[in-house]
Amino acid sequence: MAATTQFRTCPTTGLKIDLAAQSLIKANAVAAVVFLAIGGLFGLSIALTRWPEIHLLPVDWFYMALTAHGLDVLLCWIIFFEVAVLYFASAVLLNCRLAAPRTAWVAFVLMVVGAALTNVTVLQGESSVMFTSYTPLRAAPNFYLGLIIFAVGALVACGNFFGTLVIAKEERTYEGSVPLVTFGALTAAIIAVFTLASGAVILIPTWLWSLGYINHIDPVMYKLVWWAMGHSSQQINVSAHVAVWYAVAAILLGAKPLSEKASRLAFLLYIFFLQLASAHHLLVEPGISSEWKIFNTSYAMYLAVLGSMIHALTVPGTIEAAQRKLGFNKGMFEWLRKAPWGNPAFSGVFLSLVMFGFLGGISGVVLGTEQINLIMHNTLYVPGHFHATVVTGTTLTFMAVTYLILPLILQRDVMFPRMAQWQPYVFGLGAAGISLFMMGAGTLGVPRRHWDVTFADSPFGFEFPSAAFMMLALNGLSAILAATGGLMYVVNVVASVFFGKKTADKPMKVAVPVSTSGQPAAVGAYGSAGSLNIPGTITLVTIFFVSFVLYYYVNWKYLAEVWPLR
Amino acid sequence: MSEGGTPGTRQTSGGPEKERIPFWQRVCDNHFLLLFIGVTMPTVLYILWGVMELVGIPVAPQ
Numbered sequence: 001m002a003a004t005t006q007f008r009t010c011p012t013t014g015l016k017i018d019l020a021a022q023s024l025i026k027a028n029a030v031a032a033v034v035f036l037a038i039g040g041l042f043g044l045s046i047a048l049t050r051w052p053e054i055h056l057l058p059v060d061w062f063y064m065a066l067t068a069h070g071l072d073v074l075l076c077w078i079i080f081f082e083v084a085v086l087y088f089a090s091a092v093l094l095n096c097r098l099a100a101p102r103t104a105w106v107a108f109v110l111m112v113v114g115a116a117l118t119n120v121t122v123l124q125g126e127s128s129v130m131f132t133s134y135t136p137l138r139a140a141p142n143f144y145l146g147l148i149i150f151a152v153g154a155l156v157a158c159g160n161f162f163g164t165l166v167i168a169k170e171e172r173t174y175e176g177s178v179p180l181v182t183f184g185a186l187t188a189a190i191i192a193v194f195t196l197a198s199g200a201v202i203l204i205p206t207w208l209w210s211l212g213y214i215n216h217i218d219p220v221m222y223k224l225v226w227w228a229m230g231h232s233s234q235q236i237n238v239s240a241h242v243a244v245w246y247a248v249a250a251i252l253l254g255a256k257p258l259s260e261k262a263s264r265l266a267f268l269l270y271i272f273f274l275q276l277a278s279a280h281h282l283l284v285e286p287g288i289s290s291e292w293k294i295f296n297t298s299y300a301m302y303l304a305v306l307g308s309m310i311h312a313l314t315v316p317g318t319i320e321a322a323q324r325k326l327g328f329n330k331g332m333f334e335w336l337r338k339a340p341w342g343n344p345a346f347s348g349v350f351l352s353l354v355m356f357g358f359l360g361g362i363s364g365v366v367l368g369t370e371q372i373n374l375i376m377h378n379t380l381y382v383p384g385h386f387h388a389t390v391v392t393g394t395t396l397t398f399m400a401v402t403y404l405i406l407p408l409i410l411q412r413d414v415m416f417p418r419m420a421q422w423q424p425y426v427f428g429l430g431a432a433g434i435s436l437f438m439m440g441a442g443t444l445g446v447p448r449r450h451w452d453v454t455f456a457d458s459p460f461g462f463e464f465p466s467a468a469f470m471m472l473a474l475n476g477l478s479a480i481l482a483a484t485g486g487l488m489y490v491v492n493v494v495a496s497v498f499f500g501k502k503t504a505d506k507p508m509k510v511a512v513p514v515s516t517s518g519q520p521a522a523v524g525a526y527g528s529a530g531s532l533n534i535p536g537t538i539t540l541v542t543i544f545f546v547s548f549v550l551y552y553y554v555n556w557k558y559l560a561e562v563w564p565l566r
Numbered sequence: 567m568s569e570g571g572t573p574g575t576r577q578t579s580g581g582p583e584k585e586r587i588p589f590w591q592r593v594c595d596n597h598f599l600l601l602f603i604g605v606t607m608p609t610v611l612y613i614l615w616g617v618m619e620l621v622g623i624p625v626a627p628q
């Protein structure tokens with residue numbers, strides 16, 4: 001088998017690339033981008049509907065678009081892209097052949113068929129149950145069937161990742177431990193196995209129920225198991241995008257992790273504890289004890305948050321150490337000022353790092369705390385929070401790394417480099433806007449998943465403060481900006497993949513070229529930077545902590561005002 | 567194990583003596599152990615414990 005595998009050598013990193021893995025990365029990445037385009041349009045349309053002055057879609061379309069949006073972006077875009085990341089982190093980074101390319105193609109076809117089936121079913125209009133599909137809301141059977149097929153495909157892809165790790169170990173294609181980026185991808189794959197298995201456990205009976213073979217699905221039981229999938233899948237994203245942060249820093253700047261030990265410990269904490277946080281989705285459910293809620297969300301989640309705190313220090317620290325080594329050593333922040341801000345891979349990653357931490361991380365801890373969750377439960381604050389994590393975090397990171405995948409793996413020059421330069425800023429600003437303004441509206445009490453908060457023809461009116469309407473309008477404007485940034489990405493990627501110039505077999509310009517350093521590329525190697533001189537990062541992280549603590553306590557204060565003790 | 571040596575030890579490039587690999591590094595290098603832990607922890611603490619609580623809720627009288 002191994003003899004028939006064809007490789008090429010990457011001129012930039014010196015890594016051996018299995019051509020079959022290369023085609024699979026391409027197929028999965030392209031499918032991802034197509035679903036992002038579709039899902040993004042739905043996102044724009046719902047944001048414009050929630051802007052009361054525009055109120056774009058009629059009510060039934062709104063819920064259909066909301067369902068399709070959640071599915072296409074959260075499941076399809078992200079999971080297709082993650083499969084590409086898994087193949088990259090196993091076959092490419094370990095200089096190995098992919099375990100079973102044929103099966104990987106079967107996985108791809110299953111995912112495409114499943115995603116298409118669910119999309120078509122949603123657009124037929126009888127399945128506007130939103131992507132959470134809480135029972136007793138009942139979608140058409142093919143809605144669930146499509147999701148099941150998609151999940152099976154993704155599970156097969158994970159199997160291929162693990163198979164490749166085994167082969168790499170047996171054929172000794174790497175020395176010692178796997179590189180950090182692969183370890184991060186491993187974390188994502190492990191969480192994915194639990195996620196997809198939980199999905200199957202809950203969606204198969206629900207499918208049978210919708211076909212009429214089972215007559216009752218308990219709603220709380222459904223929620224419990226469904227969120228083992230729904231929330232854990234977000235943790236796949238976090239693990240995968242943190243791995244990509246390390247990868248981009250390593251490829252562009254030759255950055256080695258500050259401390260392999262600390263970063264691996266952080267991923268290990270994810271593997272052990274991150275998935276338990278699924279319980280925050282059941283914080284207001286009756287019938288479940290506070291012990292279960294508080295153990296899973298507070299005690300366990302804080303250990304996982306500790307993992308994120310470590311990454312929050314080590315990722316920028318890794319970048320700072322690398323930049324200082326390159327000579328940007330003046331003062332506290334020369335390393336940051338003179339970073340490659342014109343390179344969309346870098347700017348996208350750095351923006352995403354900052355916004356994921358400040359907007360997504362802080363709001364996530366607030367929402368995950370049983371007591372203060374109650375102030376914001378089921379308001380627009382919730383989508384505000386997760387657009388910060390999954391859009392400014394994961395999506396922006398995946399967009400950024402695409403600008404490296406195009407030349408390095410797909411061997412195509414980026415067709416419109418100037419558009420690429422601007423893209424992370426336009427999208428990042430728009431995405432930060434939708435996150436912040438949805439959080440703002442939520443703080444003022446505006447519910448999520450609501451078609452008309454003016455209550456125009458409702459017998460029981462309610463008046464939100466006018467500031468809430470302003471938030472919704474600003475959210476609409478930000479949505480237009482984010483959609484523009486999204487379009488700039490989609491057009492550039494599709495044009496480059498299909499019509500872009502083939503890269504000549506020349507190395508890409510990076511800070512530490514392997515040809516002169518005589519060492520293996522940092523992205524595929526084991527080893528720490530060996531420097532802890534990172535005053536800039538320490539300052540940034542201190543600012544982060546102070547904001548975090550202040551905001552956390554402001555919310556407790558706010559809670560105290562909701563229920564005054566007199 | 568495919569390494570040939572006894573589990574948990576690795577040949578150093580320098581000489582014949584074995585270098586002891588730290589415990590946590592051995593855990594991190596054992597990908598299937600991690601897979602097992604990563605699936606078991608949430609299955610027990612989140613799903614099974616949660617299901618037990620739900621099953622314990624008394625059914626309302628008809």
Ligand code: HEM
Pocket residue numbers: 040043044046047048050066067069070073074077078130131132380383387390391395434447448449450478479480482483486
């Ligand atoms: C142009 C970019 C985007 C815009 C303008 C946008 C806007 C919105 C809006 C307005 C909502 C509805 C909030 C509500 O009424 O409850 C929403 C929901 C949602 N969005 Fe986005 N979004 C965008 C991109 C994304 C991306 C990239 C992801 C995931 C990777 C995502 C994931 C979700 C999810 C999971 C929901 C919840 C759906 C539900 O409640 O069932 N969005 N988005």
Ligand SMILES: [Cu+2]
Pocket residue numbers: 230231234277278280281
């Ligand atoms: Cu969650």
